[in-house]
Amino acid sequence: MIRLFANANYDFIKWRRWAYSLTAGIMLVGVGFLATRGINYSIEFTGGTLLQVATKTAVPTAQIRQALDAVGLHGAEIQTFGADTSYVIRARLAHAAGETEATSTQAVAAAVGRALDQSIGAGQYTVVRTEAVGPKVGRELQGKALLAIALSFLVTLVYLAARFEWRFGLAAVLATAHDVVATIAFISVMHLEVSLIVVGAVLTVVGYSLNDTIIIFDRVRENLHKYRRQNLYEILNLSINETLPRSVLTHGTTIATTLALLVLAGEVIRPFAWVMTFGIFTGTFSSIYIAAPILLLIEKRWPGEDARGARALGARAPVPPAPGPVPTPRPPAAPAPVR
Amino acid sequence: MSTIRQRLIIIGLLIVGSIAALVPRNVTQRVVDPATGRMKDTTVRRMPINLGLDLQGGIHLALEVDQSKGPVPDCADAIQRAERVVRTRIDEFGTTEPVVQIIGRCRLIVELAGEKDPARAKGVIQRTAFLEFRITDMKNLFQSALPQIDAALRRAGVKARGAAPSAVAQLFGGDTSKAGRDSAAAANTPGVLSALLNQGQVPGEFLVPEEEWTLVDSLISRPDVRQLIPRGIDLRWGAQVESRGARPYRPLYAVESRPIITGEELQKATARRDQVTNQSVVEFTLSRRGGRRFSEETARHIQDYMAIILDGRVQGQPPVIRSQIGTRGQIELGGKPLQEASDLALVLRAGALPAPLTIVEERTIGPSLGADSIKDGIHAGVVGVVLVILIMVVYYRLSGALAVGALTLYCLFTLAGLSAFGFTLTLPGMAGFVLSIGIAVDANVLIFERIREELQHGKLVRTAVDEGFKHAMNAIVDSNVSTALTAFILYLVGTGPVQGFAITLIIGIAASMISAIFVVKTLFLIWLQRRPAMTTLSV
Numbered sequence: 108m109i110r111l112f113a114n115a116n117y118d119f120i121k122w123r124r125w126a127y128s129l130t131a132g133i134m135l136v137g138v139g140f141l142a143t144r145g146i147n148y149s150i151e152f153t154g155g156t157l158l159q160v161a162t163k164t165a166v167p168t169a170q171i172r173q174a175l176d177a178v179g180l181h182g183a184e185i186q187t188f189g190a191d192t193s194y195v196i197r198a199r200l201a202h203a204a205g206e207t208e209a210t211s212t213q214a215v216a217a218a219v220g221r222a223l224d225q226s227i228g229a230g231q232y233t234v235v236r237t238e239a240v241g242p243k244v245g246r247e248l249q250g251k252a253l254l255a256i257a258l259s260f261l262v263t264l265v266y267l268a269a270r271f272e273w274r275f276g277l278a279a280v281l282a283t284a285h286d287v288v289a290t291i292a293f294i295s296v297m298h299l300e301v302s303l304i305v306v307g308a309v310l311t312v313v314g315y316s317l318n319d320t321i322i323i324f325d326r327v328r329e330n331l332h333k334y335r336r337q338n339l340y341e342i343l344n345l346s347i348n349e350t351l352p353r354s355v356l357t358h359g360t361t362i363a364t365t366l367a368l369l370v371l372a373g374e375v376i377r378p379f380a381w382v383m384t385f386g387i388f389t390g391t392f393s394s395i396y397i398a399a400p401i402l403l404l405i406e407k408r409w410p411g412e413d414a415r416g417a418r419a420l421g422a423r424a425p426v427p428p429a430p431g432p433v434p435t436p437r438p439p440a441a442p443a444p445v446r
Numbered sequence: 447m448s449t450i451r452q453r454l455i456i457i458g459l460l461i462v463g464s465i466a467a468l469v470p471r472n473v474t475q476r477v478v479d480p481a482t483g484r485m486k487d488t489t490v491r492r493m494p495i496n497l498g499l500d501l502q503g504g505i506h507l508a509l510e511v512d513q514s515k516g517p518v519p520d521c522a523d524a525i526q527r528a529e530r531v532v533r534t535r536i537d538e539f540g541t542t543e544p545v546v547q548i549i550g551r552c553r554l555i556v557e558l559a560g561e562k563d564p565a566r567a568k569g570v571i572q573r574t575a576f577l578e579f580r581i582t583d584m585k586n587l588f589q590s591a592l593p594q595i596d597a598a599l600r601r602a603g604v605k606a607r608g609a610a611p612s613a614v615a616q617l618f619g620g621d622t623s624k625a626g627r628d629s630a631a632a633a634n635t636p637g638v639l640s641a642l643l644n645q646g647q648v649p650g651e652f653l654v655p656e657e658e659w660t661l662v663d664s665l666i667s668r669p670d671v672r673q674l675i676p677r678g679i680d681l682r683w684g685a686q687v688e689s690r691g692a693r694p695y696r697p698l699y700a701v702e703s704r705p706i707i708t709g710e711e712l713q714k715a716t717a718r719r720d721q722v723t724n725q726s727v728v729e730f731t732l733s734r735r736g737g738r739r740f741s742e743e744t745a746r747h748i749q750d751y752m753a754i755i756l757d758g759r760v761q762g763q764p765p766v767i768r769s770q771i772g773t774r775g776q777i778e779l780g781g782k783p784l785q786e787a788s789d790l791a792l793v794l795r796a797g798a799l800p801a802p803l804t805i806v807e808e809r810t811i812g813p814s815l816g817a818d819s820i821k822d823g824i825h826a827g828v829v830g831v832v833l834v835i836l837i838m839v840v841y842y843r844l845s846g847a848l849a850v851g852a853l854t855l856y857c858l859f860t861l862a863g864l865s866a867f868g869f870t871l872t873l874p875g876m877a878g879f880v881l882s883i884g885i886a887v888d889a890n891v892l893i894f895e896r897i898r899e900e901l902q903h904g905k906l907v908r909t910a911v912d913e914g915f916k917h918a919m920n921a922i923v924d925s926n927v928s929t930a931l932t933a934f935i936l937y938l939v940g941t942g943p944v945q946g947f948a949i950t951l952i953i954g955i956a957a958s959m960i961s962a963i964f965v966v967k968t969l970f971l972i973w974l975q976r977r978p979a980m981t982t983l984s985v
Contacts, residue, residue, distance in 0.1 A: 108985075109841050110898075159815070213805060235812035237564070244508060244807045248941075255939040259932045266931060270924055304874045307936055307944045311881070311951070314932035318885075318925035322892070325921040353895045356841060357888040363833035364884035368877055372826035373819055375500075376877045383881060 112351040119347045119395055120340055120403070126396035130289060137292020146295060149302035150238060152252075154245035155199035156215040159236035165191045166227055174226030178218045189374040193235075212239035252306040256287065259313055271324060274405045279320045282398035286316045289389045290382060299378040308379045312386030315361075319354070320394040326350050327402070339406050343399045354394075358387055450975065453968040460960070461855065464862030468493060495865050497559075498872035498946055501820055503813030504541065504559040505567055506942065510552055512804040521552040527796035528803055529554055530789075531575040534685055534757045538570045554803070564810050572805075575757055577709030577797020580680075582650030582751040582764050583700035587676040595674045596637030602670060604638050639665050646697060648751045648764055656687055656694035666698075678703050685759035699760045701753045706743040709797030711736025717787035726779040726787035730794055737773030745770040754793065761793045762786070823876035830880045831857075838887060842894050844984035848969045849890040852961040856886050859957035864950065872946030882954030888925070889962035892918040894985050907983050911970050915963070922963065930955045 150157050168185045171194065175183050183198040198215045216239055223232055260280060267276030290309055294301060326346035334342065362384065369380035470491050499506050511524040518524050525548055532546050532554065545557035561567050583589075642662050643652040654662045665671060666681050675681065684697035714731040732740055744767050751764040765777050779787050834853070838846035860879060864871055897914030905913065930952055937948035974980065 108843070111841075113898075113902075161814075212808070216808075233812065233814075234810075235815040237808060237810040239805070239808040241806035243510075251939050251941075255935055258939065259935045262931050262935060263928055266928060303940065303944045304877075304947070307874060307940065307947050310932050310936050311878075314929035315885070317928045317932070318888075321925045321928060322921050325924060329917075329920075349899070350895075352898075353888075353891050356837070356891045356895075357885075360834045360837050360887050360891075361881070361884035363837060364830035364880050367826045367830035367833065368880055370826075371822060371829055372877060372880070373822035375819065375873060376823075376826075379874065379877055 110352070111355050112348075115348045115351045117348060117351075118344055120344050120399060123396055123400045126392070130285065130392070130396070134288060134292050137289070137295050140295040140298075141292070144295065144298065146291075147298050147300050149300045149305075150197060150199060150240050150245070151302050152245050152249050153199045154212070154240050154242035155197065156212045156219070156240075157198075157236070157238040158196045158216060158219050158234055159188060160194045160196065160223060160232050161235050162192045162194070162227055162232045164231075166194075168194065170226055171196070171223070174222040175219065177225070178222045180215065180218055180222065183219075212241055215239070248303065252303070255306065255310060256313070259310055260284070263313075263317055267321075271328065274402060274409075275324050275328075278398045278401040278405060279317060279324065281401050282320050282393040283313050283316050285393045285397045286312055286386065286389045289393075290386055293385045293389075294382065297381060299381055302378065304376075304379045305382055308382035308386070311383060312390060315383075315386060316390030316393055319390050320398045322353065323347060323350050323394050323399065324402075327399075339403055343403065347395055347399065354391060358391055361387055450968065450971050453964070453971070457855075457965055457968060460859065463866075464858045467862040467866040468495075468858075470494075493865070495861065496868065496870040497816075497820075498870045498875070498943060499557060499559055499809070499816075500811050500873045500943055501816045501871065501876075502559050503562075503811050503816040504557065505561045505564050506807070506809040507556045507558075507568070507571065507805055508549075508807035509554045509556065509571065509803040510806050512802040514804070515802075518801070523795070524799070524801040525552050525554050526792055527575075527799065528801045530792050530796045531757065531801075532556060532571055534575075534759050534761075535570050535573075539567060553806070560813065562813070564808075568805065572803050574800045574802075575709070575796050577712065577794065578705035578755050579707045580682075580701040580703075580705050580753050580755055581747050582648060582753050583679055583702070584649050584750050586649065587679050588650070588681070588700035591674055591676050592637065592640045592643075595639050595671055598670050598674055599638040599665065599668075602668075604665070639671070643698065644695070650700040650751070650753075651764070652698045652700070653688070653690065653695040654698055656696055659683070659696040659698075662698065682753065682755055682758060682760050685756070685761050697760065697763075699753055699764070701755070701760070705755075706747070706752070707732070707736055707740050709794075711739070712794055712798035715791040715794035715798065717784060717791040719784050719787075720778075724781075726782050726784050728777040728779070728787050728791045728794065730775055730777070730791075732773045732775070734773060740775070741770050741772045754790070756793050756797050762790055819873050820876075823873065823880070827876070827880045827883070830883055834883055834887060838890070842890075842985055845894055845897075845970075848966055848973075849887055849894075849962070851969065852890070852965040853883065853886060855965055856954075856957050856961035857883070859960060860950070860954050863953040863957060867953075869949045869953070870946055871950070872943040874943045875946035875950040878947040878950040879954060882951055882958065885929075886954065886958035886962060889918070889922045889958060890966055892921055893963075893966070897983065897985050901983060901985070907980050908974055910983070911974065915967055915970075919963075922959075926955050926959060 168187065171185050172183075175181075175185070175196070180198055183196055186195050186197075187193060188195045196219055198219070216237055220234070260283070263283070264276055264280050267279050271279075287309060290312055293299075294305065299305060323346055326349055327342055330337075330342045330346050330349075331339075334345075337345075365380050365384045365387065368376055369384060372380065470493050472491055509528070511518045511521045511528070513521075529546060529548055536544055536546065539558050539561060541558040541561045543559065545555065547555050549555050556567075556571055558567055639662070642654055642658050642665075644654070645651075646653050663683070666675075679700050680703045682699045682701055684699065687694045687696050689695065711733045712730060713733055715728060716730075717726065717728050719725070720727050747767050748769060749766060751766050753760045753764040754762065777790065779790070831853070835850045838849050838853075840846070842849065860882070863869075893914050896918045897910050900910035900913045900917075901907070933948045933951040933955070937945050937952065940948060
């Protein structure tokens, strides 16, 4: 039988200040990139035109750029997409100035067609994907994406408040907020294109991270009831250690699938897979080093029987002592006092 | 024993239901007939899972009323008119099951799966609507020409269909017998074309069984047949399918070639319910010039029927002209619901006030790209599943194998759920499905870890299993509900492909609850029953 981290007894909470510095460092780098380079929004959000072109033979991007300049499309982005016979040409609306908004996206698509006919030759390429999004639709989608993230916070807060206690809910939501910020920092450092699918990935990270936090908090809730003599610091450490094997296994299987997506599922899905892979790490990290310490802080700020979990269990009937041999309580994790 | 049996019956029913939802079946699809370039119905045997545009290729268009040349006061009405017009042209798209729907107040979404020519599709959608009123074939000129047409078709070697259509024609008091009498040569055999036409209620109206309409359409568009259609007469299909008894029919109208009035003379059309007679009524107003012309024409055609034709399709049954009409007239629909009157008024307005549409969003995906995406998605899925299976079996041994068995059921349930509820599988949806395989085993991991803990506390195998399932349940429910909530919000707020992702995730969560908890518990129960004396558990 393989057992990973069975009966682990690490003092996770002790290292929380190191963890804070680590995450603050990541975010600082992210904010730096955000300030200098901004977010690489897809044309879904900015409005503009995207063409994906497959050519029969590899064509240097410089040649395509020259042809685009010749038809007056300056500043369009040209990237190879997966293979070297596959190109994505993006012209954001800001670059296609000088035309009315409504017609410009269509006109750009036509101009790119002309440019490719000249440089590569008609019949030597096929347009496999076109996206042309007007500015109004782009603005609407931005609003929708923000609404989605805000709504998901609100709903989970309400759900957690109903299922747990407000302290747990607040800690879980703060940890999740941390994940959103960290993920945005990651997106900005990696210069990933933020499309609707990536927003979907961020929301999935929200769900996944919350899921992970809840697993640990569920154990905290149970242990608060079971070991009434121990303080919250010890309970938190104990709960994290007890759920450690589960964390390793579940994150392992999930990472296995996101890595499969990352490597095999193609260019369109890749940004999604990157965000999910990172999200699993930050979700795990935040459950241990953001959610748990914040619970500790809240107890310090608003102490009382409540924070010890009495109210969290008040709604339920106390669990009767389990039959069979009495479980031997573990030794307290570390006799470090709450500071 | 009985609980195990009950559980097995439930699982068996779920499996049978899921397989039934996924069995390839005959699906009617409209495809382009390469011979004639027109649409025809075919039946295809395929898995009943709807693929999104990004997987099967196609065009997604979002259109709005063009306001660049001055504001349009009532954009909601304009977009409704545009929707009506695009719907009339649906047969012109070279695709199966086009989607035409209004989103929000002023936006029209057109989705054409499998369409290969975006420029043509955009042309069809953006073309200005054309409305005309024409008198139907009151002198039965077309009907008199039918024997000649039949004879010409027979000479050209076109075989008449079996006796079935002519039997139906006689049932309706149709013209087959009459047409047969006119032509002595054809007295015994039913006419090629006339056998397919049943006399309608209005002069010049013929009803064609829905399954035969593409055949009739190809017959009447043959050059030799067109020559024989009397001068001054055109054939126009009806826009809606009508049912007589249990069978659907598509009306075909013989109408005069000369319109008595066109949509540009029309100024207003509104539907209302007459308070006195309790009839549904469409009132319309013509321009002064149009009114003059209309009053001349209606004076000559009292008691004649007038077909309302939008983009070459006759809308509704032609009404009879009761009296001379000037600039203001009304069409009485009798006891028909007001909805029908509103629809007719919309048709009239659609022809009268062209609503120029501008494309605000366009997505075109080539079919080869979609096929590549499916292939890549399946590769990633297979590799992901193999990795998950390896991890579970290596770590949890026999229990892990049980979880893997449940995982196959999970895949089956999720796909069946997509199919049964008619949801669409998109590329992000495929990614969501692969991802959810990794998450689906979480419930089993939680349960197995609990069982290991209970065993470590020295409990008996049976108790440990019971306690493990019981104690893990809280965490499983809470964590899955929170994930489902975020997915649900994504579904509410998202569009197209992202909604596909959210749906797949939600169905996946539901399926994983069934497979990971219910199915695995059942497998454990069977296992424990077979080996009651088991002292160690392979977990």
